[in-house]
Amino acid sequence: MTKARRARFLGDGVVELAQEMLPDIAAGDVRVAVEVSALCGSDKRPYREGSAVVPGHEIAGRIVAVGGGVPTHRVGERGVVYAPVFCGACASCGVGFTNGCLKLAELVGWQRDGGYATHVDVPAQCFIRVPDAMSLDVAVLGLDTVGTAAHGLRWAIRTQVRAVERVAVIGCGPLGLGVAVMSLEMGLPVPEVFDPVPGRLAAAVGMGARRLRDLDAENQYDLVVEASGSRTGREVAQRLVRPGAVLLALGESDEPFVIPANPRTRRTNLFNLRTFYFPLSEVEANWAALARVGPGLVSVLSSRATLDELPEVFARFYRGELLKPFIRFDSP
Numbered sequence: 476m477t478k479a480r481r482a483r484f485l486g487d488g489v490v491e492l493a494q495e496m497l498p499d500i501a502a503g504d505v506r507v508a509v510e511v512s513a514l515c516g517s518d519k520r521p522y523r524e525g526s527a528v529v530p531g532h533e534i535a536g537r538i539v540a541v542g543g544g545v546p547t548h549r550v551g552e553r554g555v556v557y558a559p560v561f562c563g564a565c566a567s568c569g570v571g572f573t574n575g576c577l578k579l580a581e582l583v584g585w586q587r588d589g590g591y592a593t594h595v596d597v598p599a600q601c602f603i604r605v606p607d608a609m610s611l612d613v614a615v616l617g618l619d620t621v622g623t624a625a626h627g628l629r630w631a632i633r634t635q636v637r638a639v640e641r642v643a644v645i646g647c648g649p650l651g652l653g654v655a656v657m658s659l660e661m662g663l664p665v666p667e668v669f670d671p672v673p674g675r676l677a678a679a680v681g682m683g684a685r686r687l688r689d690l691d692a693e694n695q696y697d698l699v700v701e702a703s704g705s706r707t708g709r710e711v712a713q714r715l716v717r718p719g720a721v722l723l724a725l726g727e728s729d730e731p732f733v734i735p736a737n738p739r740t741r742r743t744n745l746f747n748l749r750t751f752y753f754p755l756s757e758v759e760a761n762w763a764a765l766a767r768v769g770p771g772l773v774s775v776l777s778s779r780a781t782l783d784e785l786p787e788v789f790a791r792f793y794r795g796e797l798l799k800p801f802i803r804f805d806s807p
């Protein structure tokens with residue numbers, strides 16, 4: 476039996492910490508002692524509305540126990556948690572497209588307990604080992620920040636027959652920053668970035684991006700990445716993208732994805748692309764890039780807090796005062 480300290484989101488911004496006994500580890504699972512749990516903007520909804528499970532889906536840690544029938548993993552291994560609980564057997568999983576699993580029933584931290592806790596049990600296939608030389612602070616950014624960004628960019632590039640000459644990124648939160656540094660890393664032109672918050676914009680410019688000057692001009696970019704999720708951001712993106720080009724909608728919100736039925740949209744070819752997370756098959760290719768861009772991202776994005784500070788830190792995060800707080804646990 477493991478005694479765990481876990482956060483419960485009760486709704487209306489109330490976060491309660493409780494000491495709970497974890498049940499015996501289920502067959503097929505590994506028990507992870509969490510070392511880093513990164514806050515994600517998508518958790519603002521459960522913060523408002525409450526969650527039946529322990530939230531937190533950007534998790535890095537170390538295996539402390541292995542359930543039955545898991546020959547692949549051992550106690551002591553360091554890794555990050557892949558949030559989609561994929562089946563491994565459907566047509567999508569069969570070709571390595573694990574983020575497109577046809578039987579995807581759960582996401583860690585959404586439909587089953589996640590990482591705002593000292594310990595979390597996850598299916599063994601969702602525990603991704605991290606290279607020894609990489610810190611878990613950097614590795615955790617390989618998930619939603621760099622993994623999602625790199626995957627979206629790879630799919631976007633695929634749609635283009637000509638070289639991408641101009642890239643725009645709308646929104647310079649963690650995901651937008653991930654997109655900006657990964658587009659540089661992947662050899663795309665220097666991205667032009669926009670964010671209404673001066674500090675976020677400055678962070679992106681500090682990491683090598685250029686300020687996007689004209690939000691009103693039409694037909695400017697071969698690749699527009701919408702990373703804010705806001706209605707305005709999506710409208711701007713529809714305007715900036717040129718015919719034949721690709722609009723990658725990565726930003727999350729409850730707003731609908733709208734393709735406007737105006738003359739411009741009716742009379743042009745355009746790729747409206749939405750991608751989700753990343754397939755496990757891309758993880759290996761991302762480590763090297765992450766080793767280069769990760770430390771810079773950590774220093775720009777993250778701040779550190781303890782689990783007991785989560786109620787206060789999440790409130791500040793909710794107000795937009797912090798980009799990506801890391802809940803840090805001392806190594807056991």
Ligand SMILES: [Zn+2]
Nearest residue numbers: 515516517619
């Ligand atoms: Zn996330």
Ligand SMILES: [Zn+2]
Nearest residue numbers: 562565568576
């Ligand atoms: Zn599957």
